[in-house]
Amino acid sequence: MRFHTRKWVKPEDLNANGTLFGGKLLAWIDEEAALYSIIQLENKRVVTKYMSEINFMSTALKGDIVEIGIDVVKFGKTSLTLNCEVRNKMTRETIVTVDNIIMVNLGADGKPKPHGKTKIEFVRDRLASEV
Numbered sequence: 682m683r684f685h686t687r688k689w690v691k692p693e694d695l696n697a698n699g700t701l702f703g704g705k706l707l708a709w710i711d712e713e714a715a716l717y718s719i720i721q722l723e724n725k726r727v728v729t730k731y732m733s734e735i736n737f738m739s740t741a742l743k744g745d746i747v748e749i750g751i752d753v754v755k756f757g758k759t760s761l762t763l764n765c766e767v768r769n770k771m772t773r774e775t776i777v778t779v780d781n782i783i784m785v786n787l788g789a790d791g792k793p794k795p796h797g798k799t800k801i802e803f804v805r806d807r808l809a810s811e812v
């Protein structure tokens with residue numbers, strides 16, 4: 682799993698218990714999944730269709746740094762299935778895992794459109810193939 686993004690837990694990210702608010706973490710995960718999918722599928726019209734069970738295992742406190750990891754489970758015809766793990770860099774504990782996040786590639790009409798991708802692509806390989 683690649684951990685692309687780090688976040689710094691700020692006062693506005695906390696719940697009434699003084700720990701990282703779960704809804705804020707889910708927003709970070711959704712954005713990360715969307716950005717990852719947009720880059721992989723080379724289409725900015727990608728939406729979140731489904732998220733499987735979300736398992737909160739530990740937490741983070743103000744000032745902690747968390748990192749968000751994404752991996753591809755499966756390339757479908759119009760969909761991309763991802764999984765996600767968020768870790769606390771301070772405690773090295775896993776904060777949350779999401780086994781399946783289904784992202785759907787859309788056409789200009791807002792309907793699912795085949796993306797034609799079958800494997801993870803890296804920007805450096807895309808650039809190399811353009812030379």
Ligand SMILES: CC(=O)SCCNC(=O)CCNC(=O)[C@H](O)C(C)(C)COP(=O)(O)OP(=O)(O)OC[C@H]1O[C@@H](n2cnc3c(N)ncnc32)[C@H](O)[C@@H]1OP(=O)(O)O
Pocket residue numbers: 711715727728729730731756757758759760761783785787791792793
């Ligand atoms: C980043 C964001 O925050 S986006 C905002 C939040 N998300 C949204 O607003 C999306 C709202 N939902 C929608 O617009 C519609 O449900 C759509 C366009 C995403 C999908 O429409 P559907 O009629 O369900 O599409 P369809 O049945 O053709 O399925 C599309 C793909 O999703 C998969 N899929 C749909 N539902 C599920 C599900 N519950 N579980 C797993 N996969 C699913 C299908 O298997 C299909 O994949 P494939 O083509 O790779 O085989």
